[in-house]
Amino acid sequence: MKLLPEDPRLTAYALGEIEDQQERSAIESAVAQSTELQQAVAAIRDMSELLTKGFAAEPIPELSEFEKARMGQPTATRERSGGSRILSWPVLSSVAAVLIVAFVVLPQRSALKEDFAYQAEPRKEDFADQELPIESLISKLQIAEGISAHDDEIHAELIESSPFQAIARPNVKPNELVELRQSNPRRSVIAPLLSMIHSEPPVMPKPAAMRTLAFRKITPKQARELPATFNTEKYAPIEESGFRSPLVAALSTFSIDVDTASYANVRRFLNQGQLPPADALRIEEMINYFPYADAAPTKSLDEGGAPFAVHMAQTIAPWNKSHHLLRVALKGYEMPWEERPSSNLVFLLDVSGSMNNANKLPLVKEAMDLLVRRLDARDRVAVVVYAGASGLALPSTTANNYDTIQHAMDKLKAGGSTNGGEGIQLAYKIAREHFIDGGNNRVILCTDGDFNVGQTNSGDLTDIAEAAADEGISLTILGFGMGNYKDDLLEALSNKGKGSYAYVDSSAEARKVFLEDLTGNLFKIAKDVKIQVEFNPAQVNAYRLIGYENRRLKAEDFNNDKKKAGDIGPGHTVVALYEIIPATVDSDVPSVDALRYQEVEAKSAPGEVATVKLRYKQPDADVSQLITRTVNSDEWVRFDATHEDVRFSAIVAAFGMRLAGSEHLNGLSYDAIESIAASSLGIDPGGHRSEFVGLVRRARELSTADTPMPVQPHGTSQE
Amino acid sequence: MKDERRSFESNWMRSIVDAHAADLTRYAASILYDADGAKDVVQDVFLRLWQEPRANVEGHVLPWLFRVCRNRALDVRRKGGRMKRLDEASAERAATDAPGPETVTEQQDSHAQILQMMQALPENQQEVVRLKFQNGMSYKEIASVTELTVTNVGFLLHRAINTLRARVVASGE
Numbered sequence: 076m077k078l079l080p081e082d083p084r085l086t087a088y089a090l091g092e093i094e095d096q097q098e099r100s101a102i103e104s105a106v107a108q109s110t111e112l113q114q115a116v117a118a119i120r121d122m123s124e125l126l127t128k129g130f131a132a133e134p135i136p137e138l139s140e141f142e143k144a145r146m147g148q149p150t151a152t153r154e155r156s157g158g159s160r161i162l163s164w165p166v167l168s169s170v171a172a173v174l175i176v177a178f179v180v181l182p183q184r185s186a187l188k189e190d191f192a193y194q195a196e197p198r199k200e201d202f203a204d205q206e207l208p209i210e211s212l213i214s215k216l217q218i219a220e221g222i223s224a225h226d227d228e229i230h231a232e233l234i235e236s237s238p239f240q241a242i243a244r245p246n247v248k249p250n251e252l253v254e255l256r257q258s259n260p261r262r263s264v265i266a267p268l269l270s271m272i273h274s275e276p277p278v279m280p281k282p283a284a285m286r287t288l289a290f291r292k293i294t295p296k297q298a299r300e301l302p303a304t305f306n307t308e309k310y311a312p313i314e315e316s317g318f319r320s321p322l323v324a325a326l327s328t329f330s331i332d333v334d335t336a337s338y339a340n341v342r343r344f345l346n347q348g349q350l351p352p353a354d355a356l357r358i359e360e361m362i363n364y365f366p367y368a369d370a371a372p373t374k375s376l377d378e379g380g381a382p383f384a385v386h387m388a389q390t391i392a393p394w395n396k397s398h399h400l401l402r403v404a405l406k407g408y409e410m411p412w413e414e415r416p417s418s419n420l421v422f423l424l425d426v427s428g429s430m431n432n433a434n435k436l437p438l439v440k441e442a443m444d445l446l447v448r449r450l451d452a453r454d455r456v457a458v459v460v461y462a463g464a465s466g467l468a469l470p471s472t473t474a475n476n477y478d479t480i481q482h483a484m485d486k487l488k489a490g491g492s493t494n495g496g497e498g499i500q501l502a503y504k505i506a507r508e509h510f511i512d513g514g515n516n517r518v519i520l521c522t523d524g525d526f527n528v529g530q531t532n533s534g535d536l537t538d539i540a541e542a543a544a545d546e547g548i549s550l551t552i553l554g555f556g557m558g559n560y561k562d563d564l565l566e567a568l569s570n571k572g573k574g575s576y577a578y579v580d581s582s583a584e585a586r587k588v589f590l591e592d593l594t595g596n597l598f599k600i601a602k603d604v605k606i607q608v609e610f611n612p613a614q615v616n617a618y619r620l621i622g623y624e625n626r627r628l629k630a631e632d633f634n635n636d637k638k639k640a641g642d643i644g645p646g647h648t649v650v651a652l653y654e655i656i657p658a659t660v661d662s663d664v665p666s667v668d669a670l671r672y673q674e675v676e677a678k679s680a681p682g683e684v685a686t687v688k689l690r691y692k693q694p695d696a697d698v699s700q701l702i703t704r705t706v707n708s709d710e711w712v713r714f715d716a717t718h719e720d721v722r723f724s725a726i727v728a729a730f731g732m733r734l735a736g737s738e739h740l741n742g743l744s745y746d747a748i749e750s751i752a753a754s755s756l757g758i759d760p761g762g763h764r765s766e767f768v769g770l771v772r773r774a775r776e777l778s779t780a781d782t783p784m785p786v787q788p789h790g791t792s793q794e
Numbered sequence: 795m796k797d798e799r800r801s802f803e804s805n806w807m808r809s810i811v812d813a814h815a816a817d818l819t820r821y822a823a824s825i826l827y828d829a830d831g832a833k834d835v836v837q838d839v840f841l842r843l844w845q846e847p848r849a850n851v852e853g854h855v856l857p858w859l860f861r862v863c864r865n866r867a868l869d870v871r872r873k874g875g876r877m878k879r880l881d882e883a884s885a886e887r888a889a890t891d892a893p894g895p896e897t898v899t900e901q902q903d904s905h906a907q908i909l910q911m912m913q914a915l916p917e918n919q920q921e922v923v924r925l926k927f928q929n930g931m932s933y934k935e936i937a938s939v940t941e942l943t944v945t946n947v948g949f950l951l952h953r954a955i956n957t958l959r960a961r962v963v964a965s966g967e
Contacts (some may be wrong), residue, residue: 083952090926092948122928122955125924129908130928136819136829147804147811147839152921344896584830672811754906769827 078105080115089119134759142227175184193586196378212657233608291648310354313567313624315737318617318656326630328607329623331405331639331649332357333595336554336578338364338568340765341734345773351734358622359651360730365727365763367648369406369721376408381641382601383407383702385689388721392654393751394729394743399655399711402721403687407600410645415695417453417514420446423502425522427489439521446482448591452472457505458483461498471509499539506548513695515598516548517574529598539551540572544568548718549642550574551596552587566625573642587761596643601691603640603699606651607633614684615655615710617664619739621728623651633690636699643691650724654739655684684708722755724762745775799837806848810855811840817929818863823825824924825867835870857938860925864939911961919954922947 078085084093084102093099106112125133256578319327337360344351368712374380392398424439449457451474458469469483502518510516540550543647550572554565569576577588610618631640641648656662671787684706688698714722730748731741749771756764815836821851822832839862843851851858912920925936933951937944 079957083948086952086955087933087948090951116960119955122959124904124961126912126923126927126958127906129905129912130924132905133820133909133928135816136823136832138815138819138833142806143811143815146815146837147807585829636944649861659816762823762832765823765827766829 076101076105078102078109078112079109085115086119088121089116092484115655134180134762134765136680136757136762147527158782182513217688248303268575271626273560301359307627308468310352310704311625313354313356313735315732315735315739316624317622318619318662319738320652320666321612321615322616323665323667325612326607326609326631327618327620327631327653328605328628328630329607329620329651330626330645331604331651332359332623332641333363333643333649334360334566334576335364335592336576337361337579339584341731342584342770345770345777350774350777353474353735356731356735358728358735359626360622361731362622362650362652362724363648364729365767367404367406367650367724368718368757369404369648369720371406371646373408375414375578376410376600377414380408381702383647383693384691385687385702387687387704387706387710388717389684390717390721391711391714391726393714393722393725393737393747394732394741395654397656397660399657400721401608401653401685401706402724403606403620404646404720404724405604405643405649405689407595407645407647408593408647409706410600412449412594415515415594415645415790417455417511418450418474418597419455419472419506419509419511419514419516420450421459421502421506421518423498423518424458424468424487429785436487440487443484446479447474447477455511456480456503456510457501457509458487459498459505460487466502467505471505499536499744503539503543503548504611506515506543507546509548517597518548518549518551518572519551521553537568537571540568542569544573544639551598552576555704570641573639575642575644587763595647597644599642599644599694602642602694603636603638604649604691605633605638605640605699606690607687607688607690608653609686610655611680611683611685613680614658614682616658616660616662618656618685619654621652621654622731633688636692636697640690642694652725652728653685682708686689718757719757722751723757726751726755727767730767730774734774745771745778749775807840810843810859813938814856814859815840817860819927821860821924821929822867825864826871831870832867835863835867836939842866853906854935854938856929857931857935860929860931860935860939861941896958908958908962911958913959914961915954919950919957922950923954926951 083099084105087093088099088102088106093102106116118426180195240505289727298410317331317721331587337355337357340355341351344355369382369386371451373383376382386402386406388402388404390400390402392400422443424436426436442620443456450456454468454474455471456470456474460468461467468487471480474480496505497516499520502520506516506518527771544550550569551574552569552572554576560723565576565578577592577596608618626636628640628643656664685706687706689702689704691698691702714725726748728741729740730752733743733745733748749768752764752768756768797923803863818836818839819829819832821830822835826832839859842862843855843859846858897903915923917933922936922942923941925939926933931939933947936942936947940947942950
């Protein structure tokens with residue numbers, strides 16, 4: 076038999092794929108007679124091995140027990156009576172919300188520097204100058220709303236857009252307007268969590284309203300100024316923080332943020348073919364969306380273990396080789412399900428007409444069902460619904476009474492208009508009546524965006540949430556809905572309510588929220604977690620916290636236990652990144668003159684870049700505990716040599732900065748971002764990082780696209 | 795007893811899900827480039843499996859699952875339009891872009907490199923390579939999944955391996 080190395084049969088032979096025995100021995104003898112063929116066979120086998128190993132190194136999607144159970148179900152709508160359904164809790168560990176704080180240190184040589192290394196006292200309030208004057212806020216709002224400065228028109232617009240009757244009161248002053256805009260929690264978007272249960276094709280929801288934000292070929296910065304007449308989505312303005320000299324502001328103080336909503340929302344925009352508006356980009360939420368492998372504490376809380384571990388890393392900023400990045404990551408204890416505290420859960424469900432959609436109420440019910448099946452006699456569940464009238468659909472019931480709960484849920488129907496005001500009060504009332512000391516007391520608000528609360532005004536609603544949080548009742552918001560999505564309100568409400576806020580843009584996200592992140596969203600292991608970093612001017616010319624713009628605290632709030640801050644749940648990872656300009660690098664960050672009347676005693680701390688301090692309280696404690704860590708100048712690692720989690724969190728920040736049109740990014744291209752992200756995937760459980768790479772590509776396409784997206788005419792939004 | 799049968803079927807399903815769900819999801823994701831969309835596709839696949847008389851699939855469940863999965867994923871990709879294969883996109887990039895400043899970080903190990911090279915292959919070659927070396931399928935099984943002839947599969951694999959060999963040699967020089 077004559078055989079050439081180019082013959083496909085040789086490959087088949089080398090791979091053991093020749094079934095016919097005669098043919099196989101013919102090839103065998105041909106190979107035996109030719110060293111060329113032998114080499115070819117060996118090379119094919121080498122390549123086969125290489126490919127097998129290469130593929131084996133590719134991350135395999137992690138499916139939770141629930142997902143597998145769901146896949147094994149005979150129907151999409153699944154019957155409830157079959158006892159054979161296997162549902163076990165996914166291990167709590169899969170939730171990692173990471174806070175990334177990036178500091179950039181600018182090296183600035185000034186005469187002052189040597190004298191004030193590590194001042195004993197901060198001389199100036201840290202972020203005072205970052206608060207925008209009210210006038211500026213108003214003008215921004217007006218621009219954003221496309222309304223004029225005339226009071227009458229402001230009122231008219233408010234009346235039109237607000238479901239709160241009270242907002243229509245005749246004399247809204249400009250500063251009240253600001254307050255309403257910032258804190259109005261009237262809408263919450265919660266719904267799509269449930270779509271995970273349905274087996275419909277994974278087509279992203281594309282309500283017409285989503286397409287109404289058309290930004291054409293304009294930068295996100297311009298987009299911010301674009302009169303948003305196309306759409307009624309609302310975002311609070313985000314002012315990116317600039318570099319500060321430690322001589323001007325030695326302390327950087329902020330509250331942790333475990334929310335992930337911003338990333339899901341950004342993804343929705345990109346998948347809809349639009350670049351997101353700059354104000355929709357909360358970079359910390361983008362970073363914290365992803366699971367990271369930072370080690371969690373291993374000792375259980377009952378044995379006195381710490382609620383979270385602190386990890387720090389320094390590297391070079393991928394967008395500026397002369398700048399450093401400091402990554403501070405907190406990783407929550409991965410509480411096993413059996414260790415969870417008893418739960419007193421009150422679901423507050425929007426059953427208004429708009430919820431009457433296969434992707435909404437039925438999904439909410441399914442998700443609740445999943446949850447209830449995992450609870451037991453230690454736990455209580457109640458359901459409050461609101462629509463035309465609010466009511467108690469299920470009195471607080473221990474979770475082992477599954478049939479009772481099931482029956483109540485089956486009766487839930489969507490219909491009527493929304494009136495959530497009484498609903499939320501009723502929900503909190505029930506939660507209070509069945510309060511479990513030391514337990515997990517929580518109201519879970521599920522709505523599709525029309526959270527129309529009949530409170531006298533929006534401030535009242537946040538007040539209610541805040542007061543309840545003080546009593547120990549947290550508020551978790553699960554939002555879905557598009558077009559009239561009120562991101563600012565929901566975020567403000569969940570912050571006041573001390574709970575997490577997740578935005579569900581797809582059945583996939585529902586899956587993440589209800590499966591991967593559920594315990595993180597449902598329980599807390601520490602509360603009022605604050606971070607304060609003091610930079611050493613001897614090492615740091617300037618620094619910049621990346622993201623967390625609306626989580627800043629005053630320096631003096633750090634030690635004030637009355638000042639609230641964010642909570643952290645089991646398995647959460649919270650990452651914060653600082654971009655740092657080292658002292659050896661010049662910068663034009665503004666400095667101040669030496670103080671004439673105060674003597675600041677400098678402490679010599681050679682080699683120390685910064686001191687990171689964390690304060691937190693146990694879930695039921697009033698007094699905080701302090702953790703202090705020092706960051707040394709010799710502890711940095713080259714970017715390409717640092718851990719993939721460090722690289723990935725940095726590149727997510729870069730992506731957010733790129734989308735926001737940040738001047739600090741130094742022109743780092745989408746291609747470079749994509750390439751770094753692609754090389755930082757790690758094991759990528761859940762495939763979220765791979766998806767991110769796809770989004771970067773999408774953003775690049777959108778930013779270079781020649782044809783603008785069609786602009787949807789005003790007034791076609793779906794709601 | 796109906797219940798018994800149901801539970802029996804359930805257990806059978808469950809064992810199949812346990813054995814193949816992750817592989818199928820990864821496979822679907824390689825077509826969709828969307829991990830979550832892939833899970834939905836895989837759920838559809840198992841729904842189809844429930845509807846299929848067991849006798850029709852027993853003995854060749856694996857290729858059956860992959861075939862249904864492939865068709866479903868291709869369907870979704872066609873309809874969705876928004877999803878793009880990693881390989882297409884990276885092939886474009888390779889064609890148009892000079893190596894960026896971050897190429898260094900990409901120079902990981904040979905495993906990652908071989909996957910990158912693989913992604914520059916034509917899609918039909920990538921597909922058989924993946925089924926062969928990631929899912930360990932025989933030519934016959936791959937033919938059944940992709941609805942190609944066995945000869946065709948052999949040819950595609952042969953071409954793919956030769957191309958990759960040439961590239962590895964070139965990159966080593």
